[in-house]
Amino acid sequence: MSTPPSKILVAEDNAVNARLIIAMLERDGHEVTIVTDGGKAVAISRVEYFDLILMDVNMPEMDGLEATRQIRAGAAPGRDVKIVALTADDDGATQRECIEAGMNAFLTKPIEMAELLKLLNPRANRAKRA
Numbered sequence: 001m002s003t004p005p006s007k008i009l010v011a012e013d014n015a016v017n018a019r020l021i022i023a024m025l026e027r028d029g030h031e032v033t034i035v036t037d038g039g040k041a042v043a044i045s046r047v048e049y050f051d052l053i054l055m056d057v058n059m060p061e062m063d064g065l066e067a068t069r070q071i072r073a074g075a076a077p078g079r080d081v082k083i084v085a086l087t088a089d090d091d092g093a094t095q096r097e098c099i100e101a102g103m104n105a106f107l108t109k110p111i112e113m114a115e116l117l118k119l120l121n122p123r124a125n126r127a128k129r130a
Contacts, residue, residue, distance in 0.1 A: 005029045006051035006120055011041035011067065012086065013059040017109065021054065021086075024113050030120075036060075038067030045071050045078045052120065054107075057087040057098065065101040072102040084119055086111065 008025055012018040013036045025032045033048070035041050039062040041055065053071070055064040062070075064085060072079050082105070085098040090108040098106055105119055 004121070005031065007031045007049065008033070009041060009045060009048075009050040009053045010034045011036075011038060011053065011059065011064060012056045013037060014056070017056075017086075021111060024111070024116065028113075028117070028120075038062030038064055038070075041067045042070045042074075045081065046074055049077060050081055053081055053083045054086050055083050055103065057085050057089070057094065064103075065097060068098075068101045068103050082119075 008030050010018060010021050010025075010032055012021060012034065018034050018036075022032050022034060033044065033050070035044060037059045038055070041053065042062070045053065055068055057064040059067075068083050071081070071083065083103045085095075085103045085106045086109060087094060087098075087106075088109045095106050107115055107119070
């Protein structure tokens, strides 16, 4: 395992994308919970602690931007969780919207495992550069 195990919430409505993300994360030893819309992400983040939330930006019912706003408006520790946007839109406007909604980082689909691992273990990346 290249990073310490984390408890990760994945909010992704596309079943194929969800399976790929789960496979990548579980292969690295992480505990993964999956939900298919933003409302479910908000609800579960209020009752369970997660080290990281991977939030699809475009989902039915409630999109990732609104879900992030609601999570940030909730109680600690949930409101302080690191939230990473997942989207196929890689333009600057989408990135700005994600950051303004309260997301901490941005990953473009298809997700590369190396980029995801950098977000999970930033200290390892600093050590490699030193």
